[in-house]
Amino acid sequence: RTDVNSVTNWNAPLVWEGTFDPVVIDAIYKRMDPRIALVVFAVGKYTRFLKGFLESGEKYFLLDFRVTYYIFTDSPQDVPKIKLGEGRKISLLTVPSASRWQDVVLGRMKWTSIAIEKQIHNEADYLFMMDVDSIFYNRFGAESLSQLSAVLHRGYYKATSRDSFPYERRPGSKAYIPFGEGDYYYTAAVWSGYLEDMYRLIKYCYEQSEEDAKNNIEAVWQEESHLNKYLLYNKPAKVLSPEYLWSDYDKKPQDIRVIRISQLVKNYAEVRPNHGQ
Numbered sequence: 001r002t003d004v005n006s007v008t009n010w011n012a013p014l015v016w017e018g019t020f021d022p023v024v025i026d027a028i029y030k031r032m033d034p035r036i037a038l039v040v041f042a043v044g045k046y047t048r049f050l051k052g053f054l055e056s057g058e059k060y061f062l063l064d065f066r067v068t069y070y071i072f073t074d075s076p077q078d079v080p081k082i083k084l085g086e087g088r089k090i091s092l093l094t095v096p097s098a099s100r101w102q103d104v105v106l107g108r109m110k111w112t113s114i115a116i117e118k119q120i121h122n123e124a125d126y127l128f129m130m131d132v133d134s135i136f137y138n139r140f141g142a143e144s145l146s147q148l149s150a151v152l153h154r155g156y157y158k159a160t161s162r163d164s165f166p167y168e169r170r171p172g173s174k175a176y177i178p179f180g181e182g183d184y185y186y187t188a189a190v191w192s193g194y195l196e197d198m199y200r201l202i203k204y205c206y207e208q209s210e211e212d213a214k215n216n217i218e219a220v221w222q223e224e225s226h227l228n229k230y231l232l233y234n235k236p237a238k239v240l241s242p243e244y245l246w247s248d249y250d251k252k253p254q255d256i257r258v259i260r261i262s263q264l265v266k267n268y269a270e271v272r273p274n275h276g277q
Contacts, residue, residue, distance in 0.1 A: 004255050008183065008239055016241045017257040020143045029065075029142035036067045037124035037195070039112055040132040043104050044097060047078040049133045049264065054082040054090075056136035060260070065142070068123060072111055091119075109206035109223050116199045127198040131189040133264050134245070140260045146238035148193035148201070150231055154242040154250060156185040168225040173217050174208035175225035177232060186231055188224035189263065190245040193237075204230050 001018045008014055038061070042050050054069060061067065066087040071079055074097040084090065095111050098104045112129070120127065126145055156165055162182040168175035192198065205226040212219060219225035246252070246262040 004241070008235075010183075010235050012235065012237055012239055014239045014241065015143050015244075016255075017243060022139060022141055022143065026064075026142045029145055034065065034125040034145070035123060036062055036065055037070055037120050037127040038067060039070045039072070039108075039115075039127065039129050041095070041104060041108050041111075042071055042073045042075075042079070042132045043095065043107075044074065046104075046132055047073060047075050050078075051080045051082065052135050052264075053130075053132050054080070058082065058085055058088070060136035060138060061140045062142065062144075063139075070115065070120065072108070072115070091123075093119075106206075106209050106218075106222055109202050109209060113199065113203045113206050116195070116202070121195060121199070124195050126192060127195050128190070128192040129188075129198070129202070130261075131263065134189070134261050135248075135264060136261045138258045138260045140244065144192060144238070144240055144244060146193065146236070148197050148231075148234070148236045149191065149238040149240055150184075150186040150227075150236040151190045151240045151244045152242050153185045153187040154246055157242055158253075160185070165228075166221060167228055168219045168221070170217065170220075172215060173219050173225070174211050175219040175229045177229055182228075182232060183235070184239065186224075186228055186236075187245050188221070188227050190240075190261065191227065201227070201230055201234075 001016060004016050006014050006016060006019045040053065050071065057069070069090045070093060071090060072093045072095045073079060074095055076092050076094055079092060093115055095107065098107060163179050165182055165185040167177040167182060170176060205223040208226045209219065209223065243256055243258055243260050246256065246259040248262050248265045252259060
């Protein structure tokens with residue numbers, strides 16, 4: 001493809017439809033038979049998104065691979081029964097409810113790092129973090145796998161100068177990135193990598209958030225801010241185009257030939273604790 005960049009300035013692949021052969025890349029990874037962990041949090045009213053997420057995941061997400069959906073929830077009784085393909089299963093982990101949506105976001109890092117230490121490290125080779133309020137619309141395959149894969153945020157991937165990225169700009173925060181620095185702005189709604197690399201990154205986000213909390217500061221976009229800081233100094237091995245996380249709020253531009261997964265339109269004030277404030 002000549003209409004998009006397909007390599008980063010540190011020579012990592014930047015993955016778009018048309019830059020890989022899906023049959024070949026799936027065959028290469030299938031020979032390794034990796035175990036894939038997909039972590040989602042369905043806390044409070046977010047359990048309503050599980051059915052659509054899981055059913056569409058069973059149609060499009062790493063088909064014919066061994067996948068475990070790790071569902072962290074405060075309402076295990078509300079997790080729907082979904083017919084899963086061969087080699088695919090669900091593991092339920094109970095977490096406390098939260099009174100602020102920001103605490104759900106920050107709690108993801110804490111509870112996921114604990115679960116990796118206690119359970120997931122024995123059960124997976126790769127780990128994906130995803131937001132449950134999303135639907136898969138098309139193939140999401142082995143081209144997404146790498147030591148560390150990050151997804152370009154759909155709002156900032158086009159002609160955005162790095163100084164207008166919504167990085168944390170307050171020097172008092174551990175997520176601080178000064179003006180003049182930065183490669184891309186990545187979303188925290190889809191990210192993945194080798195289990196041990198993801199553990200390092202998840203723990204980093206958790207510990208940096210805790211340090212900020214001690215200093216009475218919360219990064220502007222919670223773990224997304226810490227994720228962007230980490231990836232500035234620890235470059236991802238693959239960068240995935242916004243095909244790997246679009247939004248149903250936005251029209252599909254010409255360079256997005258296929259939407260693989262997309263965030264759903266929803267009433268944030270209704271589904272989030274503290275009315276989305």
